[in-house]
Amino acid sequence: MAQCDLRKNEITSSKIGQLREASHLLNSILASLNLPAALEDQNSADDVPQSLKDKAKSVAEAGGIAELKRTISEIPELVQRNKEILDEVSLP
Secondary structure (H helix, E strand, C coil), rough: HHHHHHHHHHHHHHHHHHHHHHHHHHHHHHHHHHCCCCCCCCCCCCCCCCHHHHHHHHHHHHHHHHHHHHHHHHHHHHHHHHHHHHHHHHHC
């Protein structure tokens, strides 16, 4: 009985460790995608989570869609400038 309990505890501990590792990996993937580690509870399909309302408000306060479009339009120029800087640094 003692050996059976010991083996059961070993297997249980091993599986719990695997679950913790998988949870950590999932949370790090979600964080790298800038997504929340947990989903918000929705009472009905028509409700918008408060966090989304807050984020929408902060985007609107920062200039809204016009500012996002302006920022996106600057990306190619900034990428080119970064390439130029890297070329200068990598010269012998």
